Amino acid sequence: MKRFIIIPIILTTLTSIGQQSVTLEECYRLVVENYPLARQSQLFESQNNLDKAIISNAKLPQFNFDAQATYQTDVIEIPIPNTNIEPLNKDQYRATLSVNQLIYNGGATNAALHVKSAQTKTKQKQVDVNLYQLKQQVNQLYFSILLAQESELLLKAKQTQLEAKLKEVVSGIKYGVILPTSDKVLEAELLKIKQQFQELESNKTALIETLSQLIHQPLNASTLFQNPLVEVQLQQDLNRPELELFQLKKDEIAQSETLISKQNTPKLLGFATGGFGNPGLNMLDNSFQTFYTVGVKLNWNVFDWNSNKKQRQSLAINKDIVDTETETFKLNTNIALNQQQKEIDKIEGFITSDLEIINFRKEVLQTADSQLKNGVITSSAYITELTNLYEDENTLVKHKIQLQLAKANYNIIKGQ
Structure with missing residues (x-):
């Protein structure tokens, strides 16, 4: 019995000796590390250190x-006669x-430092969120490359089978069993396969170059992209950044509330002033004098026209806004997960049908192979059946890659 084209996707996990290979997880890590936006986290940290140093100067x-x-x-x-003044x-x-030295301000300086730290953490986490969103772009590129990789293997198998069949046909023509022009039909089909190889290679190269730029890692056509075993775990809890x-x-809002609560706290300062002038502190001494004063002063904003209260109310509204953003995000994410699960179920159904179709195609091609040998059908009829099997196997490969992509996207949406 002849063996036909079926090529398992798992073949791509086999690496050649010395051949560069890359995994999906490595691409995730590299895009997070090397994407230009990633440098902002360190910049925010440096900026935070400078801002905190400025705020801390209030204690000096x-x-x-x-x-x-x-x-x-x-x-x-002095309107007094004969005083000689x-x-x-x-x-x-x-x-x-x-010189002014802060003695007490109710902890307002420390509260300001905590607000600055909270703001920096928020900015850094926003960077993490933006970088995380790149993972779906990595998924699309990575699995498109896998599809091109698998399509090349499948097309190579078709080419090998046609070349073997061409030898049989040439032999059949020689002995008069097969029509003389049958070999030309097969040769034309082999030329078409070469064109398909060129198109696949061009598309694959463009995808690899794009992924290489995205993760800032040298990749080329010889790089082997390993097929990940993507598993989906249905769980209720999201783990998104x-x-x-x-x-x-x-x-950050809570820290700002603390700072606002301390804004109207009495501030106690010590001060000292030294000087030289004419006149000095003794206004009756009309000459240059040195002088100094030392003391303590209290500053307390007793009434601020409810500014402090209104600032707190504004922060309370901000907190409600964040709560609505959180609820909206969870709702949209759960909707996206449900849609993605439906996509996974649909593709799994397609794969089941693909396997049944391929089994039928193999039986038809086996019959066509026997008929061609006996001169019952032409090479064109054989190529039609071979192409049908190839296209259905290509559809199976495509659906398997789509299933992996759907599962990977599900995991990204879930935050796994």
């Missing part, structure tokens, strides 16, 4: 230097250096 002494020279049209005079000069000079992003947004 604050220095201010002031200098001024003035001329005024009038000065204070000289009036002040109309030109006056003063230079001071002041978007859910972590929503939680981080709520954490």
Whole structure:
């Protein structure tokens, strides 16, 4: 009995010695590591360190230097005769250096640091979300390459079978069993196969180049793309990075609420001022003097026209917005999962039918093979049946790759 074209997809898992191979999981890892957007996480961290250092400076002494020279049209005079008190000069000079040290602000500085850290985590998680969404693009490219890879194997099997059949036909023509032009039909079909090889190779090369750029990894036509064993586990819980992003947004809101609650807290500062000027602190001494003052001051915004309360109300609305975003995301994701499961079920049904069709095609081709040898049918009729079997086997391969892609997309939607 003749053996026909069936080529199991599992053949692509066999690697040649020294041949470069890549897996789907490696492509996931590489796109997350090498995509330009990935560098933003480190940039956000560096920016956060700088911003926190600026905020922390509020705990350090604050220095201010002031200098001024003035001329005024009038000065204070003592209206008491014979006191020998000289009036002040109309030109006056003063230079001071002041130091302010925060003693207490109700923890507002630490609260501001926590807000900045929460904001950075949110930005970094947004980067993770954007990178995660690239995985479906990787899926589409990877499984398209697998399909081209499998189609090449299948087409090669058809070519081998036609070449073997051509030898039989040439022999049959020689002995007068088969019509003289039958070999030309087979040769023409072999030329068509060469064209199909060129088209497959061109499409595969374009896909590989695109994937190579996406994951920033050198790939070429000789690279073997291993077929993943994609399993789907039906579970209720989602594990998407978007859910972590929503939680981080709520954490950021909570930290902002804490900061707002401390904005109206009394602030206690210590200060010291030293200076040199004419006049000094003694206004009756009309000469250049050194001077200094030290003390403590309290700053308390007793009434802010309900600004603090309104800011809290605004944050509460933001929290509700995040809750609605979370619910919407879960709803849309569950809808997408349900649709993807229906797609998986549909393709599995197609594969079952494909196998039955191929079995029928094999029986028909076996009969056609015998008829061709005996000169009952022409080479064209044989090629028709061979092409029918090839196309149905190609459909089976396509459906198997589509099934793997559907399962991989299901896992990405689920967050597995």
